[in-house]
Structures are given as structure tokens and as C-alpha cells.
Amino acid sequence: MDFSLLQYEVASRIATITLNRPEKRNALNGPLVAELQKAFGAAAADDAVKVIVLKGNGEAFCAGADLEYLQQLQQNTYEENLEDSRQLMRLFQQIYDLDKIVIAQVEGHAVAGGCGLVTVCDLSYAVPEAMLGYTEVKIGFIPALVAVFLVRKIGEGRSRELLLTGRLVTAEKAAADGLITAVVPAAEIKKKVAGIATSLCNDASANSLKATKKLIGTVLDLPIEQGLAHAATLNAATRGHEDCKRGIAAFLNKEKLVW
Incomplete structure (x- = not known):
């Protein structure tokens, strides 16, 4: 380029x-x-x-x-x-x-x-x-x-x-x-x-970084009730993501996960 x-x-x-x-x-x-x-x-x-x-x-x-x-x-x-x-x-x-x-x-x-x-x-x-x-x-x-x-x-x-x-x-x-x-x-x-x-790069999930950055940029604009509701939906969606499944499995198995 x-x-x-x-x-x-x-x-x-x-x-x-x-x-x-x-x-x-x-x-x-x-x-x-x-x-x-x-x-x-x-x-x-x-x-x-x-x-x-x-x-x-x-x-x-x-x-x-x-x-x-x-x-x-x-x-x-x-x-x-x-x-x-x-x-x-x-x-x-x-x-x-x-x-x-x-x-x-x-x-x-x-x-x-x-x-x-x-x-x-x-x-x-x-x-x-x-x-x-x-x-x-x-x-x-x-x-x-x-x-x-x-x-x-x-x-x-x-x-x-x-x-x-x-x-x-x-x-x-x-x-x-x-x-x-x-x-x-x-x-x-x-x-x-x-x-x-x-x-x-190595210690954090790309999806988690993306979602967290978006959450930070969003919650300031919302009343606390709506902010919490939005956070709950992101929380639930993240739990179903493959990165979360890999991360929890590695944690439970005491394995070092490199993202």
C-alpha cells in the first residue's frame, strides 16, 4: 500500500x-x-x-x-x-x-x-x-x-x-x-x-476488546437503566461467542491461552 x-x-x-x-x-x-x-x-x-x-x-x-x-x-x-x-x-x-x-x-x-x-x-x-x-x-x-x-x-x-x-x-x-x-x-x-x-494481542480476545470498546463508547449516552439493559444484552451475546467458550475452557483447565 x-x-x-x-x-x-x-x-x-x-x-x-x-x-x-x-x-x-x-x-x-x-x-x-x-x-x-x-x-x-x-x-x-x-x-x-x-x-x-x-x-x-x-x-x-x-x-x-x-x-x-x-x-x-x-x-x-x-x-x-x-x-x-x-x-x-x-x-x-x-x-x-x-x-x-x-x-x-x-x-x-x-x-x-x-x-x-x-x-x-x-x-x-x-x-x-x-x-x-x-x-x-x-x-x-x-x-x-x-x-x-x-x-x-x-x-x-x-x-x-x-x-x-x-x-x-x-x-x-x-x-x-x-x-x-x-x-x-x-x-x-x-x-x-x-x-x-x-x-x-496475546492476552485478550479480539471479540472482547471490540465489544468492550463499543460498550464504553455507548453507555455514556444512555440513562442508567438503558445502559444496564444494553450491557446485559452484550454480556449474554459475548457468553455465546467462541472466544468466551475457549477462554472459559482454558481457565477451567488451567491452560495458558494465547489469543
């Missing part, structure tokens, strides 16, 4: 998608967003892939929107800007709804739309030197799309602080707020993310 703005590889059931515009600090533009959609689509459709890692080449994870891209947006009509917004919307939703687990490996700053990518990943690990934040209000823009996901992830109060001030925060602060999963030293982050991805 050919890409010009990112790298895509699959090994040991892990697909690695690497933003590859280091000279532009991996800034987003229309073509890169389109390639990301294509890469995540390929990983989603590949039965050999169980976990996806998203990272960036160079000093930054992703610096947000490309400057040339921002200049072009000022010349667009409302309809053109709406369609452009919907393209990024589709990418965020694609990652958020993907049946497979997505891990962000953040080895540099993640700003604006770049921080949006981190927000919609299931797990995210950042080096201590990384700064994260949504700077849109500082250039007269709004963090519209990411707000939908951020409020769900860390709550209204902490979202207001990040989105309204537009300030960048340290990885430590981002972890304390629940924006990222953990802070990992630069010398260890590659091994850490690889270990988490491998553990998910």
Missing part, C-alpha cells in the same frame, strides 16, 4: 501508522487526513491486525494544521469549509469507533488537531518533554470537533480549562487530567508501547 505522507507497516499483529512530514512537524492537511483515513481503513479490514499504534517521525507528534492549509481555508466557501471539516470529523470518528484498539505513541508536541488525534485514541503514552493542548482559540478558530470527544473523556470542567485557555500543558498534567494514559521516559516509550500492544 503506497503512502506519501505517512508510513504503514504490519508486524506481529500490530499495525503501525507513522505520520511522516517531519519537516512540517507532521502538520495536518487535506491529503494527510485522507491518507490517515485510508491507513486506518486498511488496518480495520486486515484480519492480521489486532492493535494499531499511531506515532510521528521527527521532533513533533503532530503540530496541528499546516500553515499553507490554514491560508487555503480562508479562501474557501462555507460549503468547502464544511466538507473539509467533515473530512476531519470522519477521521476522528473512524478512530474512535474502530473495532480495534488504537494506541498513541506521543514522542513530541501534540497541538490542536494533533492533540485531537491523541484524544480519540483508546490509550496514549507520551514522553515527559511533550506538550499537549488545543490552541485554536488563540488564532480565532474553535476546537469544535475535538470538544465532542474531550468532554466525554475528561469531563466538562477540565475540558473548559483546556479548550478556553488554549494553553499547552505538560504530559504530566495531561496524564493527571486523564487526557493521556501515562508519561513514559523517551528511552523507554517504544518498548513500553510495544509491550502494551503485544499484551493486548
Whole structure:
């Protein structure tokens, strides 16, 4: 599969998608967003892939929107800007709804739309030197799309602080707020993310991961009674799945099961 703005590889059931515009600090533009959609689509459709890692080449994870891209947006009509917004919307939703687990490996700053990518990943690990934040209000823009996901992830109060001030925060602060999963030293982050991805591949059922991710994304929208009823139906359906039968049999027989 050919890409010009990112790298895509699959090994040991892990697909690695690497933003590859280091000279532009991996800034987003229309073509890169389109390639990301294509890469995540390929990983989603590949039965050999169980976990996806998203990272960036160079000093930054992703610096947000490309400057040339921002200049072009000022010349667009409302309809053109709406369609452009919907393209990024589709990418965020694609990652958020993907049946497979997505891990962000953040080895540099993640700003604006770049921080949006981190927000919609299931797990995210950042080096201590990384700064994260949504700077849109500082250039007269709004963090519209990411707000939908951020409020769900860390709550209204902490979202207001990040989105309204537009300030960048340290990885430590981002972890304390629940924006990222953990802070990992630069010398260890590659091994850490690889270990988490491998553990998910070997120690957890693909069906269970898929169902659990879908459950997490659904229950917030439901009243507690409906949430519990929905959870009960998923519970019952999972019990009938072949993965559950294999898992219980291995547990009862005290066998080590590698998924």
C-alpha cells in the first residue's frame, strides 16, 4: 500500500501508522487526513491486525494544521469549509469507533488537531518533554470537533480549562487530567508501547476488546437503566461467542491461552 505522507507497516499483529512530514512537524492537511483515513481503513479490514499504534517521525507528534492549509481555508466557501471539516470529523470518528484498539505513541508536541488525534485514541503514552493542548482559540478558530470527544473523556470542567485557555500543558498534567494514559521516559516509550500492544494481542480476545470498546463508547449516552439493559444484552451475546467458550475452557483447565 503506497503512502506519501505517512508510513504503514504490519508486524506481529500490530499495525503501525507513522505520520511522516517531519519537516512540517507532521502538520495536518487535506491529503494527510485522507491518507490517515485510508491507513486506518486498511488496518480495520486486515484480519492480521489486532492493535494499531499511531506515532510521528521527527521532533513533533503532530503540530496541528499546516500553515499553507490554514491560508487555503480562508479562501474557501462555507460549503468547502464544511466538507473539509467533515473530512476531519470522519477521521476522528473512524478512530474512535474502530473495532480495534488504537494506541498513541506521543514522542513530541501534540497541538490542536494533533492533540485531537491523541484524544480519540483508546490509550496514549507520551514522553515527559511533550506538550499537549488545543490552541485554536488563540488564532480565532474553535476546537469544535475535538470538544465532542474531550468532554466525554475528561469531563466538562477540565475540558473548559483546556479548550478556553488554549494553553499547552505538560504530559504530566495531561496524564493527571486523564487526557493521556501515562508519561513514559523517551528511552523507554517504544518498548513500553510495544509491550502494551503485544499484551493486548496475546492476552485478550479480539471479540472482547471490540465489544468492550463499543460498550464504553455507548453507555455514556444512555440513562442508567438503558445502559444496564444494553450491557446485559452484550454480556449474554459475548457468553455465546467462541472466544468466551475457549477462554472459559482454558481457565477451567488451567491452560495458558494465547489469543
